[in-house]
Amino acid sequence: MVKLQQPWVFFSIFMLLQTTLFHLSYADVGTASHYSNPGVATACFGNDVSQFPTSNLFAAAGDGIWDNGASCGRQYLVRCISAATPGTCNPSETIQIRIVDRADTSVSRPSTNGATIVLSTTAFGAIANPSAASVNIEFQQ
Template sequence: MGMELRVLMVMAMVVALTSVASAASGTATYYTAPYVPSACYGYQDNGNMIAAASDELWNNGAACGTSYTVTCTGATNQGVQQPCYGTTVKIVDYCPSGCQGTIDLSQEAFSTIADLNAGKVYIDYNLV
């Protein structure tokens, strides 16, 4: 029984490390309501834990409906000190060319990972 438990623990650690290692890095910004219409769902309400995908993720609309875990890793400017957290968001919109972040989060989603005063933060993100 002891050996089985050790094997399970090692497997769990490998899975956890694999998911961390596969995270992509980028930046997140935020936009404010109203969140409709969106490029993916028109006037359908998808709540407020949503995001717009930049060209990097958009893939001609294939990103619509995908979910990402987004974790703040630090501020992009030195003047803002804040703790960083993570959340899960659903892609519902397209962030046009010239978008300032890899993922443009709703204001509510951004405020769960960082202080809104930061405006833009470094992130790691994973497809869920």
């Protein structure tokens, strides 16, 4: 009877290790750049000043998440995961941003073209050194 219990114990330990070491992640990975205040007119909400959160944590959607305008108003959790210069990211910070514009058509130009998300200067500064042009991010809706 002892021999039957040993495989079960090893299997239980193996399954416990599997579930603790390998968890599922639902976030996407991309790049973020930053831009200054786009003014009031945006691709998502026109001239509505209430589109901007009072925290100034907003962003413009890059082509990868624009989705023909369906991304307007979406909120994302964003965190910096790496950058070309070590120490650029503030890894302990995760911010929640709101999409209010389209990066390709925004009045204010992004610091780097082709980014997944173009963050407001306030949002970018919360997760990374604002002197960086772009960073690698993890984001989740």
